[in-house]
Amino acid sequence: MFKTKMTLGIDIGGTNTVFGFVDNQGHVIIEKTIPTEAKQGAQKLFSELAKNIKNILTKLQKNYEFMGVGIGAPNANYFSGSVENPPNLSWGHVNIVEAFQKHFDIPVFVTNDANATAIGEMLFGAARGMKNFIVLTLGTGLGSGIVIDGKLVYGEDGFAGELGHTCVEINGRQCGCGNKGCLEAYVSATGIKKTVFNLLGSRTAESALRDISYHQLTAKKIAELANHNDPIALEAFQFTGKLLGLSMANAVAFSRPEAIILFGGLAAAGELLLAPTRISFEEHLLGIFRGKIKILKSGLEVGNSAVLGAAALAWSELETKKLI
């Protein structure tokens, strides 16, 4: 009987690990979440994953053929197959390709979550059919995946595409990476919070934000207040959009993509962020690029995006390496 081919996408996060089987049209056949329990180590997580996956496979194997695995994880390296001192996972250096292949004899590919998202957009999302695009993931931090001529940019060591750590202000705000003035320190859920607190210090305007502590405040709350015309919240979005637009224009000067795709929690603020971003983007673009580069929202379903990205990596690699 003819079987439908499927790949497995796994997204390893600090708290939870999500995995799911996906066909080559980007339909999620089944998806499941288990706790990562980072402290118990990588081998424990992979044993747990293997048990779950074997259970699912016994049900699916009549109709589906399991082709390969894509794994998205923080600091994961495409070339080495390892995660290297990932933040939020006290794992040190672990080869996750080998960790998975202890349980299954099948091709496994890994990359970081932002790169996986970019491949997800290319196969199943807003970048379908595009050869040159950039995906910015605006979450707690700012991740990026860059595609040039249909290929993800890995650079010399697999760690290219770190636009969150380009400097947008000399001697600027301190970033979690230790440097100063990184884009991520401004344009991210954490960044906009910091901007709000700077503004509370430097402006006199009354604001509901003056009743919220730093630890209590979320980007979602800032968006909510901006939608109610809170002046500090509005200015925080204006400022964030200005730096985002400028950085997007800088990225265009580098690789001249067809589109830049915005993904992640902060991008969900919609026009609050997009309107000032568009203005700053066009203003900072070199004349020959003006009016020609699309700014798009992610085309991946919010709930499934991590698994779709990781599974897309598997599809893309299996095809490139002619394993399919």
Next chain:
Amino acid sequence: MFKTKMTLGIDIGGTNTVFGFVDNQGHVIIEKTIPTEAKQGAQKLFSELAKNIKNILTKLQKNYEFMGVGIGAPNANYFSGSVENPPNLSWGHVNIVEAFQKHFDIPVFVTNDANATAIGEMLFGAARGMKNFIVLTLGTGLGSGIVIDGKLVYGEDGFAGELGHTCVEINGRQCGCGNKGCLEAYVSATGIKKTVFNLLGSRTAESALRDISYHQLTAKKIAELANHNDPIALEAFQFTGKLLGLSMANAVAFSRPEAIILFGGLAAAGELLLAPTRISFEEHLLGIFRGKIKILKSGLEVGNSAVLGAAALAWSELETKKLI
């Protein structure tokens, strides 16, 4: 008899056009310069070129086989084969592939001068054997050529690689392109002159630079004075290196090259510029890249670099397209 294969490299500048035949080892067989005489139009220049080339070919054809042509010109587009409103050449829009092929039935490839230089470095210069590198041409302006996975980055329309027009200071110095804060407005022969004049306004230090008018001053003179410990000239190099290093670190975050190669007149200032550049570069690099990226000087002979770059484009394209 066995003939040595050769390509023709042509570099079209605002004042002069240099052309020369080059073998596949990067040896210049013969090189010649004629005035561009931009006002008389492109067709006139190409007729003049053709006459000269035919003369040379009658002498060379016994021992050499003419394989193809590479042309480097300002604003030249790899995809369209045209120069599009080039600065310093009042030509409007001219297809220079067609203009050349009116005279010779041979493959012709074009790109801008900064990209041609990058290919020259890859085949014959400091980037031999490298797959990922960036060449910055620090001349009157700042040009760049970016190579990822062994291929020059052209982007969606052929105009990628414009690092000179990335913004390094919000609301910064006016750039010739009309935008504000572009890298080129700071890090170029023109940029360092502007920095000197800003410093003459904001510092009280005595300096020989206070006796030189803006129009008289050259980057070479600034370097000369800096070598004699002129405080303004020294600070101008410090400042220029700081912005150059920061921008190079930003470029690394994008494509993680093996090396960044510095080319052009301002780069010839050597340690005056390199010392502060290195410090700022390492300071602004993301931790995982620190100490791993080489900063190299051009490996192309100064006198022949333009022709070598253009000829290298021809060699590279002929090979990629299996025309050789």
